[in-house]
Amino acid sequence: MGLTLQFAIGDKQQIIDAVKTFDFDFLEQLESESKLADFSLHLEPNDLNFLVGSATELLDVGEFGLRECLDTTKFYFDSEAGGAFFVDTAIIDLFSRFNKNDARALTHKWSEKMTAAHGEDIPVNDDAVGAVEALIAISKDAQEQNLDLVHIWYL
Secondary structure, eight states, rough: OEEEEEEEOHHHHHHHHHTTTTHHHHHHHHHTOOEEEEEOOOHHHHHHHHHHHHHHHHHOOOOOOOOGGGGOOSEEEEEESEEEEEHHHHHHHHHHTTGGGGGGHHHHHHHHHHHHHEEEEEEOOHHHHHHHHHHHHHHHHHHHTTOOOEEEEEE
16 A cells, blocks of 8 residues: 545534544545545655645736745644644645636646656656545635635555
């Protein structure tokens, strides 16, 4: 099993506690409620920074990455096997500016950045477009429903 990289919306402490206790039933419930975007696409953690950078570039806003938007002081859990980090609302605000129809163009820009960084062709596929569509959708839902966004990783 490889690295799992996800984003989930809801109450940040509940999500962080679920990751901390490996409560996969809770995480599966979030997925069944369309409150989860799964980026388990053979990515490296830094590839999500490229995604955020691609979004800032397409929207022509000041560039920033995911890492500086992760809370590593209060609302987080991190271990050797997994972690969960509350994500600053700047990420919600960024991705909620896109529509589902923008996902393919954003995924192409993201692929270009990963290809340049890794020195190998990273093709766009339906799974990647679907993950970006899901992130756009949950960002919109988080904004409309005043929900927290949490970045999750585990082995």
